[in-house]
Amino acid sequence: MKTKYIGAIVIIGIAIAIIISMAGDASTYVTFGEAKKLSEKGFKKSIHVVGELPKTASGEIVGIEESPDKLSFKFEMIDENGVQQQVLHANPVPTDFIRSEQVVIVGSYQGDKFVAEKILLKCPSKYQEDPEFNS
Amino acid sequence: MIHYFEGQLGHTFVIIAFVTSMLSAYAYFKGRNQDKEWTTFASKIFYVHVFSIIGIIGTLFYLITNHYFEYHYVFSHSSKLLPIYYQISCFWEGQEGSFLLWMFWNAILGVILIRTNNFWKAPVMFVVALTQVFLASMILGVVIFDIKLGSSPFMLLREVIDAPIFKTNPNFIPEDGNGLNPLLQNYWMVIHPPTLFLGFATTVIPFAYCIGGLLIGKNKEWIRPALPWAQFSAMILGVGILMGAYWAYETLNFGGYWNWDPVENAIYVPWLVLVASIHVMIAYKKSGSALKISMILVVASFLLVLYATFLTRSGILGNSSVHSFTDLGLSGQLLIYLLVFIALSIAFIVKRWKDIPSTKEETSPYSREFWIFMGAAVLCLMAFQVLAGTSIPVYNQVAELFGFELNMAPATDTYSAYSLPQLILSVLLAILSGTGQFFWWKKMDGKKLKEELRTPFLISLVISGLIIVIGKITEPYYVILLIACIYSIVANSKVFIGIAKSNIKLSGGSITHIGVALMLVGILFSSGYSKILSTNYTSMVWSSEFPEEVNKDNLLLFINEPRQMDEYSMIYRGIRKDTREDGFVDQNELTPTINPLKVVRKSERGTDTLTLINPENSYFEVEYHTEEGKQFTLFPRVQINTAMDMIVYSPDIKRKVNADMYTHVRTFPDPDQEPDWSEPQEIKVKIGDQFFINDYVATLERMEPVSNVEGTPLSSGDIAVKAVINLQGEYKDYDAEPVFVIRNKEYVGRIDDQVNDLAFRVSIQNILPQENAVVLAYQTTQKDWIIMEAVKKPWINLLWIGTFLLVIGFIVAIRRRYLEFVRMRDKGVEA
Numbered sequence: 001m002k003t004k005y006i007g008a009i010v011i012i013g014i015a016i017a018i019i020i021s022m023a024g025d026a027s028t029y030v031t032f033g034e035a036k037k038l039s040e041k042g043f044k045k046s047i048h049v050v051g052e053l054p055k056t057a058s059g060e061i062v063g064i065e066e067s068p069d070k071l072s073f074k075f076e077m078i079d080e081n082g083v084q085q086q087v088l089h090a091n092p093v094p095t096d097f098i099r100s101e102q103v104v105i106v107g108s109y110q111g112d113k114f115v116a117e118k119i120l121l122k123c124p125s126k127y128q129e130d131p132e133f134n135s
Numbered sequence: 136m137i138h139y140f141e142g143q144l145g146h147t148f149v150i151i152a153f154v155t156s157m158l159s160a161y162a163y164f165k166g167r168n169q170d171k172e173w174t175t176f177a178s179k180i181f182y183v184h185v186f187s188i189i190g191i192i193g194t195l196f197y198l199i200t201n202h203y204f205e206y207h208y209v210f211s212h213s214s215k216l217l218p219i220y221y222q223i224s225c226f227w228e229g230q231e232g233s234f235l236l237w238m239f240w241n242a243i244l245g246v247i248l249i250r251t252n253n254f255w256k257a258p259v260m261f262v263v264a265l266t267q268v269f270l271a272s273m274i275l276g277v278v279i280f281d282i283k284l285g286s287s288p289f290m291l292l293r294e295v296i297d298a299p300i301f302k303t304n305p306n307f308i309p310e311d312g313n314g315l316n317p318l319l320q321n322y323w324m325v326i327h328p329p330t331l332f333l334g335f336a337t338t339v340i341p342f343a344y345c346i347g348g349l350l351i352g353k354n355k356e357w358i359r360p361a362l363p364w365a366q367f368s369a370m371i372l373g374v375g376i377l378m379g380a381y382w383a384y385e386t387l388n389f390g391g392y393w394n395w396d397p398v399e400n401a402i403y404v405p406w407l408v409l410v411a412s413i414h415v416m417i418a419y420k421k422s423g424s425a426l427k428i429s430m431i432l433v434v435a436s437f438l439l440v441l442y443a444t445f446l447t448r449s450g451i452l453g454n455s456s457v458h459s460f461t462d463l464g465l466s467g468q469l470l471i472y473l474l475v476f477i478a479l480s481i482a483f484i485v486k487r488w489k490d491i492p493s494t495k496e497e498t499s500p501y502s503r504e505f506w507i508f509m510g511a512a513v514l515c516l517m518a519f520q521v522l523a524g525t526s527i528p529v530y531n532q533v534a535e536l537f538g539f540e541l542n543m544a545p546a547t548d549t550y551s552a553y554s555l556p557q558l559i560l561s562v563l564l565a566i567l568s569g570t571g572q573f574f575w576w577k578k579m580d581g582k583k584l585k586e587e588l589r590t591p592f593l594i595s596l597v598i599s600g601l602i603i604v605i606g607k608i609t610e611p612y613y614v615i616l617l618i619a620c621i622y623s624i625v626a627n628s629k630v631f632i633g634i635a636k637s638n639i640k641l642s643g644g645s646i647t648h649i650g651v652a653l654m655l656v657g658i659l660f661s662s663g664y665s666k667i668l669s670t671n672y673t674s675m676v677w678s679s680e681f682p683e684e685v686n687k688d689n690l691l692l693f694i695n696e697p698r699q700m701d702e703y704s705m706i707y708r709g710i711r712k713d714t715r716e717d718g719f720v721d722q723n724e725l726t727p728t729i730n731p732l733k734v735v736r737k738s739e740r741g742t743d744t745l746t747l748i749n750p751e752n753s754y755f756e757v758e759y760h761t762e763e764g765k766q767f768t769l770f771p772r773v774q775i776n777t778a779m780d781m782i783v784y785s786p787d788i789k790r791k792v793n794a795d796m797y798t799h800v801r802t803f804p805d806p807d808q809e810p811d812w813s814e815p816q817e818i819k820v821k822i823g824d825q826f827f828i829n830d831y832v833a834t835l836e837r838m839e840p841v842s843n844v845e846g847t848p849l850s851s852g853d854i855a856v857k858a859v860i861n862l863q864g865e866y867k868d869y870d871a872e873p874v875f876v877i878r879n880k881e882y883v884g885r886i887d888d889q890v891n892d893l894a895f896r897v898s899i900q901n902i903l904p905q906e907n908a909v910v911l912a913y914q915t916t917q918k919d920w921i922i923m924e925a926v927k928k929p930w931i932n933l934l935w936i937g938t939f940l941l942v943i944g945f946i947v948a949i950r951r952r953y954l955e956f957v958r959m960r961d962k963g964v965e966a
Contacts, residue, residue: 003500011512015519021556022523025546046547070802070922071687074680090685092802092922095782106547110682118547 027106032083032114039109046117049105051079053098061098077103089116096121137205137291137306138198145194145289146276148187152238153271155184160264166257167351174257178249181264185242191274192226192239195288199226205308207295208232208288214314214778216731216750224325225315227332230448230465231288234273236329240336241267248340252960255360258347259340266339269472273465286465317751317774317783323382331379331402334372335440338409340364342437342480345430349483354491355419355426359959362416363952365433369409370945376402377938386785388799390926391662392934395549400525401443404518409436411514418507425504427491432511434480439518441476445469451528501579506571513567517560524552554662558616561655565619568648569626575644591629595622606660613663616655623652643948650940657934661795668701668925689801692757694892694919695865707921708756709892711770714745719754719770723891751776755800755921759789771800771923795928803921810916817900821908829895829915832863833871838902838909844874844886853878858899858909864892873911875899894918 029048030038038047053061054076063076063086072090075097079085087105097103100121107116159180166173195208199222204210212225212232227233245263249256276287292309293301300307341361348357379399384392393399412432415425445451449466499505527543534541546552573579573587599618608614631645669690690700692707699705711719712734725734731750736743754770769787776783786799804810820826820835827833841855849855853876860871869890876884887898894917900910 003505007508007512011516014516018516018520018556019523022520022546022552025524025548025552026527027544027547029542029544048544048547069691070920071689071691072681088681090681090687092689095784095802096780099780113680115682115685 031079031081032085033079033081035114036109044108046106046108049077049079049114051077051103051105053100053103054078054084064093064098066093077105085114087114087116089119091119094119094121137308138203141194141198141203142206142289142291145191145198146287148190148194149271149274149276149287149289151187152184152191153268153275155180155187156264156267156271159184160261160268163257163261163264167261167347168257169254170257177257177260177264181245181249181260184264184267185246188235188238188242191288192235195232195235196223196226198289202312204310204312205292206288207290207292210292210309210312212313212315214312217315220322220325221315221320224319224328227328228315228319229288231274231286233328233332234270235288236332237336238267238270238274240329240333241270241339244336244340252360254960255344255347255357258351259343261350262343262346263339266476269475273468285468311778314776314778316779317776317781318386320749320774321382321386321785323378323385327375327378327382330371331375334368334375334406335402335444337364337368337371338405338437338440341368341409341412341433345433346480346483349430349487352487352490354487358416358419358426358429360956361433362413362420363949363956365409365413365416366945366949366952369406369413370942370949372402372406372409373945374938374942376406381935385788388784388786388801390786390797390799390924391665393658393662395521395553397525397528397545398447400521400553401446404522404525405436405439405443407514407518407521408432408439411511411518412436414507414511414514418504422502422504423492425508427488427493428508428511430484430491432515434484438473438477438480439522441473445473446525446529451532501574501581501584503571503574506567506574510564510567510571513560513563517557517564520556520560521553555612558612558659562616562619565616565623565652565655568651569619569623572627572630572645572648575630588626591622591626595625598625606664610663613659616659620652620656620659624649624656627652640947640951643944643946643951645944646947647941647944650937650942650944653933653937653940655937657930657932657937660930661928661934665926665928668703668927669923689922689924691920691922694894696918697760700925702761703925704760704762705925706758706760707919707923708758708768709919711754711756713748713752713754715748716743716745719756720745722753749774755803755923757787757798757921757923759796767796769796769798771798773800773803775806790932792932793930795931797926797928799924801922801924804917804919812896812914812916815912815914817910817912819903819906819908819910821906828862828897828913829893831893834861835859835909835911836861841874844876847876847884847886849876850878852880856899856902858911860897860911862890862893869893871897873898875902875909891919 102122104120105116106118162177275285344357344361380392599621627645627648710722771787772785774783789796836859855876871888873888874886885898889896895915897913900912
């Protein structure tokens, strides 16, 4: 019976280690303000910020600047508290970027700039769409 | 005209399917203790159930193939131009259809169970029919006491969508459907979902044997008939998972085959547990131990399938997954489904717990059981590790239920969150699968073990040493994983050779283990050593805003301008269309016609009509040249789907023996956007003169009268002349033919001509007959370009070869266990 219990204890031990490391790897959804505070405290890991792109009154998205070589771009984003921040991204502009309803950026502050490693877009049309009919 | 009858027929079949599943579940329950009458009755009802499911599928398929867009399901998932094989896949694009696919497989499996196993028929089919009750309720689409039960695929568009048009014209039928999501327009999407759902469906069988066994008090006898099914399920599910990975690799732009996406994880977790359960079931059959663990694992693997379904279909993952379904309002129903089966399983196991025999003796480290338990434990830990991370959105919801905010987001670094922990546990798995096999086949003690292991250990050290030196593997984790995998391959090969000499039918385990180890090596190299070739280190002024460690992984290629990338010189040749008659054809040579599938090609050889394979698809011709003068061409694709307003890029892959060259386009100039043209420049040239347009040498070859101008009918008083200008491009010559029209001697018309590859357009400004010259005006624009990423994935073929071995091993093992079952059944032992 002894080995059985030792085995069980080892497995439970590893499982606990997994939970602890999972909690450590997990990110959080924060606002720009909180992200800034975190980075000033020396927190280096990536976090998620959810927001929208600023629009003019006529619905045009503003603030996207493409680099001359088109390989990177910067854009403005407004978080859930209404704070606007410029975001840098070292990849070409995603095709459906300006159509997105909601943008989730994954990255961190580097000084006063937010560098996004990943951009997740939530597009209204992605899977289910309410069609417009003309007839 | 709205086709009411077909939809009502389909809905009637749905209701019949729901009612018959309940009835047969009840009747099978009644007949559980070998009551022939109830069982026969239940089976008859179940056949009606099967028939009605086929009826649902047939009706839905009829609606799709006849393009009845008044139905919401047909409108949202199909379109007129969709080829028949994609009409089949739009069948399971929606949630309702995929539930239907699952039900269909369950029904077929039910028929097989009814016909192969008399003794177990009633208790097992009780559980299968019960799952059908829940699945059928998902597509029921009826409202009872204000509660919506399921979502029917036979709803009319106007019942689902609240568009103003239905107020003015209730009988409005759209001209065309939305079509199939372009991401799913791939042949893997035709065969991958049915395979995966067969895998899903088969997990219910071992579960049903276990629960059925507990129900009738056959607490241990269920294992023999359940084992081949568990193996079959693990094989099909494994193949389905890998097909999904391969589909992602071939069509999605992320550059790999596994993304640790919640949807991928949700199916990987039950598979791991299922494989663990197979191992302990085999241990039980050999020695009579581990019955309780077998039970728990078999039940857990099915419940995890239900949990996966709940995760991916309830909308709970909405923020973290790119391809989970949106909520259809079924999340509550799915949760009930899950909770009912959890409660049922716990109740049965608890009830019989005292009667389940457990082993009292000490498990020695020299026994095979010990090694099997270790392996199963590692598999379960792997599953638990992925499950813990994937369930993060669930924790948030649960926390919310108790009134506080957790705000956890999925891990951002998938390497440290999933890949690394899985890698560490895989090392254990490889070592266990290598060593365990020796214990399996022989009685071991310390001395014997040393003897057996010495040779494989030495051989694997030599082989791994060579690979480490040649492959320059320095990362310590990879070194350890590689040694463990090579050890597993060598040790299992030794075992295989030993068994093959005596009885090859028993070699399933060793073949499968070799396959798994090979897969791990393939994953190690293709992921760990995948190399982005297109990395751009040139830091321009603009990019200095970025922190230094940020690389740009993409390459900007202008048309026909070679650029060096790693060892290759790259040239982008322009956009091609895929035609039925002539393969890839330069888009500039083609003019569209009214029929979107037909295009007209004008070239030196004359005019012909070609058929496009898919008008939505365009291909970027990209050439790779090496210094030794070798070359190959890749055609990464873009699909522009206007109905869904989507632009989807798909990579192209050059497969070599030792590596895949993977190329995908990130973005290209928007074809709908008019380019910025420069100010027109005028130039006066005589016939035969050479001059420059946009830095290209141009020659005015001749002027000739034109009798036919496209788009402008000419009358007798009109005069039309065209200039033929020859241009020398980098790789070929082009002709530009602007036209000049004089109408009634008064009005002047100019039709310019554009050469896209050379990025200019030219028109005739004036004709000067006295000077024998013309005045041309030209404008230039930016040349065509693409931004692409190129990735090299070494030894990815080992992953696919390993997969094949895995499948072969499973087939050998299933055959063995199935024959064993048949032998016992025919002897009349309990089955």
